[in-house]
Amino acid sequence: MALNVRVTKDRSFSRTVHLAGRLDNETAQALDSEMNVLTDAAVQVVVFDLSNLEYISSAGLRSIFRVQKTMAERSGKVVMVNTQPQVQKVFEIVRATDLGAVFTSLQELDQYLDAMQRKVVDGQ
């Protein structure tokens, strides 16, 4: 089982990165090479949909931290949704959960993005 990376554009200011399989030393490069979509400065929120991510190692964590760094530099956000138990455990060991909001359902995430969209629209 390798890694499958799929990026969807949900809203003008957000991208969702769907990860399936294992994010490890063998596959982290596949995520890194998809992250050039984030050079678009309009992207303010990156959502990692981890519903189908079964495993993560330190190499995978470093890839996610790099995305967090990119987004932090433009005052953007990284959020996680549907983290599975094995991945959640690793996040807790390295305290990655305090780096971004974690949502347990897509509905909860949608509400968050709706609120942010209103803020973006109001701010214009």
Added chain:
Amino acid sequence: MEQNFRIANRPNEVPGVLNGVDEFCRSHGFAKETAADLRLVAEEVLTNIVQYAHDTDGAHAVELRLSSSSQSVRMEFRDEGTPFNPLDLPAPDLTAAPEDRAIGGLGVHLVRSLVDGASYSREGLVNVLVLIKHVGSAV
């Protein structure tokens, strides 16, 4: 029950060992969680060894000796690299900002957090790292 893996210090040889660890866990009926933890421990240790242990470009053997009892799995990693005790590394700063967290130490921190016992010794020219993990059964 025992199983030994012996590879050259090349990153592309590591996944084969990790799949072997999965297979070992499956055939012994370990819980899925235990299997994932053991794979993670093996990935972190072997990746460190193949990336950093050897100063020269030549091929060097790296070994993983797996053995299990009803209560625990013992993983013994052996390499002929520079003397290095990963258990001596200081814990990474987990309160640092994201941009500072990409630095090393995460893998070793994961290993130490996921095992129940760890010891290091230098046997002649060989680094020997022994890790013990208590296991749960799949049933």
